[in-house]
Amino acid sequence: DADVTQTPRNRITKTGKRIMLECSQTKGHDRMYWYRQDPGLGLRLIYYSFDVKDINKGEISDGYSVSRQAQAKFSLSLESAIPNQTALYFCATSDFRDRANEQYFGPGTRLTVT
C-alpha cells in the first residue's frame, strides 16, 4: 500500500463550487504539505502543517484553506473554485528529525475547473 494517498485522483468541477482534496499518510510523519504544480512552474507550496495544531501559509495560499484532522490526515479546500486553480495538486510528508527535510509525495490529484 502507498505511504501517502490522495483522493480523488482526478476531479472536474465548475467555477464557484467548493471542493476538498484529501491526503492520508501511514508514514507516521508529523509534517504535511500541500503543493500545486503548473506546467513550467515546478511545485509551489500552498500550506504546510508541522503538527496537528500548527498550520502555516505557503507562497500561494490565497483561495485555499486546509484542515489537519489528525496526524495522518491533511485536507485542502477550494472554497469557490476558479479556472486558474486548474492544476496538479500534491500532498507530501516529512519527518521533523530529518535535517534535509526529505519529503515523500503522494500520487497527485489532477483538478480541472471549468
Place this chain on the structure above:
Amino acid sequence: GESVGLHLPTLSVQEGDNSIINCAYSNSASDYFIWYKQESGKGPQFIIDIRSNMDKRQGQRVTVLLNKTVKHLSLQIAATQPGDSAVYFCAETWGAQKLVFGQGTRLTINP
C-alpha cells in the same frame, strides 16, 4: 527573494551516455540541496541530497556536485537508461522548514 532555477528546461541524451542536469540557486543560507525525480503521472521521488558543507556526494549511478562559489548544483546520471526519463527538480531547504523547488528539467533518452 530566494529562488532556485534551472539552466535548461529539456535535455536529450543517448541511452548509455552520461547526463548532467544543472541548477542555480540564490539563497546562501540553504543548508541542504535535494534532487527529485518525477515520472509521468507520479509524484516527485527523492534521489539524493547534499549538505551545504559538502562539494560532492555519490549514490547509485548518480552524483551531485555543489559549487557554493557560483551557487550551482548539478546532478550527474551515469550510463543513462530508458527508466531515467523523467522531469528532474532541484530543491533547497534551510532550517528544515520547507523546500523551495526549481522549475524542473525534462530528461529524454534516445535509443
